[in-house]
Structure formats: C-alpha cells, structure tokens
Amino acid sequence: MSQPSLVNVLQVVRPAAGGIRQHVLQLLEYSDTQRFSLSVAAPSDFLVSLPSDLPITDRYPVEIRARLSPFADLRAAANLAALLRRRSPAIVHAHGLRAAFICALAHRLHSFPLVVTAHNLIDSGVATRVGLAVIGSAADQIIAVSEPIAEGLRAHGIPSQKVTVIPNGVDVERYETPFLDARALLGVPQDAFVVASIARLSPEKGVDVLLEAARLVPELQFIIAGDGPLRAELEEKAPANARLIGRVDNVCVVLSAADAVAVPSRLEGQGIVALEALAARRPVVASRIGGLAAMLTDGETALLVPAEDPAALTAALRRLAADPALRTRLAGAGYELVKHHYDIHVQTAAVERVYEGLAS
Incomplete structure (x- = not known):
C-alpha cells in the first residue's frame, strides 16, 4: 500500500526573537515528518540563523519588516503571493500579527488556507484594530497561546469559532537533568543564592524592575541572560550583585546555576521562560499579568507579584531565599x-x- 502524501505547511515568520522564534523552532523540530513537510518563509537573517539540522524542506526569503511599513508590506505580500502560486502549500501558518498581516494581504492576491498563531497580548490601538480586521477576514483558524490572548482576539471582533487556545510547551526531558559545573562555568560563587532571569532586553520584559529589586537585596546574586535594545542602558543601571551575560545558547546552564528564576514582565502573552524554569525544577517569581497569571497559581506553582513593583519582587525573592521547604514545594508543583x-x-x-x- 502506498504511503499517504505529506501535508505541506509553510511557516511564515517576521523578524523574531524570544517566544515566537522558540515556538517556530519547536514546531520544526517536533512535528511529525511522516505526515507533514514544513518549509519556512521569513526574512533572510532569520533563515540564516535557523539550525542546519532542522527537518526543513525549503527556506524562502520574504523580507517582512518588524514594524508597519506600507510600501515594504505590499512588496512582501506580493512576493509571498507569487511564492504561494509557485509552490502551492496545503496550509500557510503565520506567526505573530505582523506576519499574519502580510499573509492576509497576500491572501487577497492568491487564496490559501491560513492558520495564525497570536503570541502576544492584543493592544487597543487603531493599527491593531485595522490589522486584526484584515487578518480575521483571511484566517481560517487563529491559535492563541493563552486564554488572555484569546479574550483579546474575541474582544476585537474575531469570531469565537475561529479562535482556539493552544499554549506553548517545552520538552520537559531536556530540562530535567542539571547542567554540571554550571556555576563554575558562569563564574558564580557556589555558596551564593542565585536569582536568574532569561529575557529579551526590551521594555516589556521588566528587567529594569529586576535590577531595582537586586539593588534592594545585595546579599543575593543575579544573573540576567539575553540581549536586546536596552542592553547598554541596563548594564549601566546594574548594581554590583547583578550581571548581564548576554545571549546564551543553552538556557539549561543558567537554570542549573539558579536557586530561583524571576520573570518580572510588564506584558506577557504566556511566558515560555517560566515553563523552562519549572521543567528544570526551579521555583519561579513572576508578575501577576497576562498569560503568566493565567498559567501560574500564587503560592502553589509560583509566587506572583504585581508588575513594576521592585519592593514586592524583593520581598518574594527574600522569602524564597529564607525558606528551602517553600522552594522545594513550589518547584515540585x-x-x-x-x-x-x-x-x-x-x-x-x-x-x-x-x-x-484544514487539509481535509
């Protein structure tokens, strides 16, 4: 008996870092290659950065910009529509509202089944409302990575039958085994209580709030992994007990060196770093906002504090440092x-x- 033909799915991505990039990489790595053939259309820089061992059928450069740019957006949509006419994938999957908007424009030139994943909370700006109206008319299904994002989509007029919640996940086994000699590798004292943060250094991640908290607890050590537009500014603000180490290829090293993980975000659609920390059995202190509040329960699976409140963050970290039993209970749950x-x-x-x- 002949094998059924593969379902060809084209992943469309804007310039992406953080959660969107990780989500796309996970789909490429974990999708069933016996049933699906996955290709990627994205800016050239993104394509070049993809690991060479991923099972990607084809890579197509489509220069989607990070921000609204009318002429560039129309050009990207026309190029994408031309690509779709040539390759005719069974499904197009757009990640983030920028890529979804380009796909929706291309859909007007060449019809195709469209799935969109919304990774971030929906704001109420005029551009967002207009963009969602265009996306909503073209998309067959919109995946929200948390219920707060789904609520935002529905509040902006996306029909409920088009919206489904599928949270991001992590490969639990990848984080279960501690990375040996992590503290020595990072230059962290063996006897210190270490708080780790892994985040893109941009305003919504609240790393500046964490640095203010660090200033209030000089007896704790802080490791901040990640890069982004605020790095130079944050390095200037960092107290002596906080060190920014830049982007790391293996977050397990940072998690293994930590006694606790802080997620001080101002905005968060879900919070993959929190999942990674919990998979590594590290207690989490996180902002009580968005997808973090929907995913975590205060006092049971994490400690939740108000966003932009260094004093509350400090109090929660001191509480963890003083109570090994609490750390063990939170990490286990x-x-x-x-x-x-x-x-x-x-x-x-x-x-x-x-x-x-959609394929059926």
Missing part, C-alpha cells in the same frame, strides 16, 4: 504542572490537528 499540561509533544500534536482539519 511547578514541575508537575509543566509535565502534565505544557509538554511540547502534546502542544505540537494539537497544532497538527488544526493542520489536518
């Missing part, structure tokens, strides 16, 4: 949460069911 509800294999299978529904 957080690990069970991730293992049973946010496993990457379950999340990828859910996305594949969306593909199959």
Whole structure:
C-alpha cells in the first residue's frame, strides 16, 4: 500500500526573537515528518540563523519588516503571493500579527488556507484594530497561546469559532537533568543564592524592575541572560550583585546555576521562560499579568507579584531565599504542572490537528 502524501505547511515568520522564534523552532523540530513537510518563509537573517539540522524542506526569503511599513508590506505580500502560486502549500501558518498581516494581504492576491498563531497580548490601538480586521477576514483558524490572548482576539471582533487556545510547551526531558559545573562555568560563587532571569532586553520584559529589586537585596546574586535594545542602558543601571551575560545558547546552564528564576514582565502573552524554569525544577517569581497569571497559581506553582513593583519582587525573592521547604514545594508543583499540561509533544500534536482539519 502506498504511503499517504505529506501535508505541506509553510511557516511564515517576521523578524523574531524570544517566544515566537522558540515556538517556530519547536514546531520544526517536533512535528511529525511522516505526515507533514514544513518549509519556512521569513526574512533572510532569520533563515540564516535557523539550525542546519532542522527537518526543513525549503527556506524562502520574504523580507517582512518588524514594524508597519506600507510600501515594504505590499512588496512582501506580493512576493509571498507569487511564492504561494509557485509552490502551492496545503496550509500557510503565520506567526505573530505582523506576519499574519502580510499573509492576509497576500491572501487577497492568491487564496490559501491560513492558520495564525497570536503570541502576544492584543493592544487597543487603531493599527491593531485595522490589522486584526484584515487578518480575521483571511484566517481560517487563529491559535492563541493563552486564554488572555484569546479574550483579546474575541474582544476585537474575531469570531469565537475561529479562535482556539493552544499554549506553548517545552520538552520537559531536556530540562530535567542539571547542567554540571554550571556555576563554575558562569563564574558564580557556589555558596551564593542565585536569582536568574532569561529575557529579551526590551521594555516589556521588566528587567529594569529586576535590577531595582537586586539593588534592594545585595546579599543575593543575579544573573540576567539575553540581549536586546536596552542592553547598554541596563548594564549601566546594574548594581554590583547583578550581571548581564548576554545571549546564551543553552538556557539549561543558567537554570542549573539558579536557586530561583524571576520573570518580572510588564506584558506577557504566556511566558515560555517560566515553563523552562519549572521543567528544570526551579521555583519561579513572576508578575501577576497576562498569560503568566493565567498559567501560574500564587503560592502553589509560583509566587506572583504585581508588575513594576521592585519592593514586592524583593520581598518574594527574600522569602524564597529564607525558606528551602517553600522552594522545594513550589518547584515540585511547578514541575508537575509543566509535565502534565505544557509538554511540547502534546502542544505540537494539537497544532497538527488544526493542520489536518484544514487539509481535509
């Protein structure tokens, strides 16, 4: 008996870092290659940065800009529509509202089944409202990575039947085994209580709030991994007990060196770093906002504090540092949460069911 033909899915991505990039990489890595053939259309820099061992069928340069640019957007949409006429994928999957907007414009030139994943909370600006109206008319399904994002989509007029919630997940096994000699590798004292943060250094991640908290607890050590537009400014603000180490290829090194992980975001659609920390059995202190508040329970799977409140963040970190039993309890409950509800294999299978529904 002949094998069924593969479902060809084209992933369309804007210039992306952080959660969007990780989500796309996970889909490429964990999707079932016996049923799906995945290609990527994205800016050239993004394509070049993709690991060479991912099972990607084809890579197509489409220069989608990070911000609205009418002439560049029309050119990108026309190029994407031309690509789709040539290659005719069964499904197009756009990641983030910028890529979705380009796909929606291309859809007016050449019709195709369109899935969109919304990764971030929806603001109420005029550009967002107009963009969502265009996206909503073209998209067959919109995946929200958290219920707060889904609520924002519905509030902006996206029909409920088009919206489904599929949270991001992590490969729990990848984080279960501690990275040996992590503290020595990072130059962290073995006897210090270490708070780690892994984030893009941009305003919404609240790293400046974490630095203010660090200033209030000189007895704790802080490691901040990540890069972004605020790096130079944050390095100037960092107190002596906080060190910015830039982007790391293996976050397990940072997590293994940490006693606790802080996620001080101002805005967060879901919060993959929190999942990674819990998969590594590290207690989390996070802002009580957006997808973090929807995913975590204060006092059970994490400690939640008000966003932009260094004093509250400091108090929570001091509480963890003083109470080993609390750290163990939160870490254990957080690990069970991730293992049973946010496993990457379950999340990828859910996305594949969306593909199959459209392909059939």
